[in-house]
Amino acid sequence: MENTFAELVFIPAPAVGHIMSAMEMAKVLVNRHQSLSVTVFLMNPPLSMLALSTYIESLAKKAIERIRFIKLPQDQTPPKLDSKAPLMSFYEFINSHCKYVKNILEEMINQSSSRRVVGLVADWFCTGMIDVANEFNLPSYVYFTSSAAFLGxxxxxxxxxxxxxxxLLELANSESESYSELC
Known part of the structure; x- marks a missing residue:
C-alpha cells in the first residue's frame, strides 16, 4: 500500500533570511509528522544577487526527505524596481509570480499521486498568494520570519x-530615558 502524504506548499520571499527561516520550519514539521511533506516554491531574486542565487541552486539540488523544491519561472521582463518605492516594487515582483503558483498548484492538486495538497504557507511578504490558495479552497497560513519580539x-x-x-513620526526625535537612567 502506497503512503499518502499531506503536503504543505511554502512560498518564501526571495531573500536569504526568509528562505532559510522557511526551510528550518519545513524541516521541523516533516521531522515531527511522518505523514507530512513540503514543497517549497523558490523565486529567483529580482536583482542579481549571487549569494542568494547560489543558495537557491544548492537547495534545488539537495535531497531532503519529504521536502522538494520547485523553481518558479520568471517573466522575461520582470517589473522594474522603483528606487522611490522599493517595497512596493518588491511586492509587485512577488505578485507577478501568482500566475505560476496557480498553474503549478493546479497541476499538483489534479495529479493523482501520493501527495494531497492541504495548505499554503506564505511568507509575510507573499500575502498576495493567499488569493491563489482561496481559488483552490486551500487554507493559507502566513509565516512571519522574524522573532516574536519583532512581531510584538x-x-x-x-x-x-x-x-x-x-x-509615529513624532517618536523619531523624542527624548527617551536610557537604560542606565532607569536603573
Missing part, C-alpha cells in the same frame, strides 16, 4: 497608530 514591536506600533491615533 510591529503590533505595538500599529496599536499606537490605529487605536491611539499617534503620529
Amino acid at each position: 514591536f510591529k503590533l505595538h506600533f500599529e496599536t499606537l497608530y490605529v487605536d491611539q491615533k499617534q503620529d
Whole structure:
C-alpha cells in the first residue's frame, strides 16, 4: 500500500533570511509528522544577487526527505524596481509570480499521486498568494520570519497608530530615558 502524504506548499520571499527561516520550519514539521511533506516554491531574486542565487541552486539540488523544491519561472521582463518605492516594487515582483503558483498548484492538486495538497504557507511578504490558495479552497497560513519580539514591536506600533491615533513620526526625535537612567 502506497503512503499518502499531506503536503504543505511554502512560498518564501526571495531573500536569504526568509528562505532559510522557511526551510528550518519545513524541516521541523516533516521531522515531527511522518505523514507530512513540503514543497517549497523558490523565486529567483529580482536583482542579481549571487549569494542568494547560489543558495537557491544548492537547495534545488539537495535531497531532503519529504521536502522538494520547485523553481518558479520568471517573466522575461520582470517589473522594474522603483528606487522611490522599493517595497512596493518588491511586492509587485512577488505578485507577478501568482500566475505560476496557480498553474503549478493546479497541476499538483489534479495529479493523482501520493501527495494531497492541504495548505499554503506564505511568507509575510507573499500575502498576495493567499488569493491563489482561496481559488483552490486551500487554507493559507502566513509565516512571519522574524522573532516574536519583532512581531510584538510591529503590533505595538500599529496599536499606537490605529487605536491611539499617534503620529509615529513624532517618536523619531523624542527624548527617551536610557537604560542606565532607569536603573
